[in-house]
Amino acid sequence: MxxxxxxxxxxxxxxxxxxxxxxxxxxxxxxxxxxxxxxxxxxxxxxxxxxxxxxxxxxxxxxxxxxxxxxxxxxxxxxxxxxxxxxxxxxxxxxxxxxxTPSQDDTNTIEIVHVQDTLPERVQQQATEIKTLRTRIKWLTGALISIAALWGSTLMLGR
Incomplete structure (x- = not known):
């Protein structure tokens, strides 16, 4: 409508x-x-x-x-x-x-069709983003552990 x-x-x-x-x-x-x-x-x-x-x-x-x-x-x-x-x-x-539900004349239907047409491309892009984020999480976890170890060793040496 x-x-x-x-x-x-x-x-x-x-x-x-x-x-x-x-x-x-x-x-x-x-x-x-x-x-x-x-x-x-x-x-x-x-x-x-x-x-x-x-x-x-x-x-x-x-x-x-x-x-x-x-x-x-x-x-x-x-x-x-x-x-x-x-x-x-x-x-x-x-x-x-x-x-x-939106009618065929509604622009929402056009957007939904457009999203469905590009779904494999979007899935591939999301998979790439997920891999990138997982890599960043691993690096940040390593950095956090390193900082915690340095901080702990500094506290131990300071005593």
Whole structure:
């Protein structure tokens, strides 16, 4: 179903209002967002450490480092949340209030067909990105272990 120009303008204005309200909510409820991010960080760091590290004594050291890095994570994650999530939530909500399936005339159908046509290319690109990210994780894990070892040896020599 196509919307008239006036209806489309009303829809765009109302979605802009929703975005502004979500943005205001994200700014006003900063303390709540920090608590949510802290909880997610605690869960995610435990899973990541348990998944990537097999040596039990090293897990304790990495858990300590994860606790020390939480304030830095909170700072960057809060900025990311406030700049990105209101738009993501507004887009999701907008998709929820569109009822029915798009017609053949709708541009969404064209976008879906376009995505399906390029799916193998996108899958290949995503596979390449995943390999790159895994390599970066290995390098960062090695760097983290090296830094922890240097930090520990510095503390031991300082005594």
């Amino acid at each position: 196509k919307l008239s120009h006036k209806e489309a303008q009303i829809e765009a204005d109302r979605m802009h209002d929703v975005l502004l309200l979500l943005d205001h909510l994200a700014m006003r409820e900063e303390a709540t967002i920090k608590i949510i991010l802290d909880c997610l960080y605690d869960i995610g760091s435990i899973y990541l450490i348990n998944q990537r590290t097999k040596v039990r004594p090293l897990k304790g050291l990495l858990n300590g480092i994860a606790r020390l890095s939480k304030p830095a994570f909170r700072f960057f994650a809060l900025r990311w949340f406030q700049s990105t999530c209101p738009q993501l939530i507004a887009n999701w909500l907008h998709a929820q209030v569109k009822f029915g």
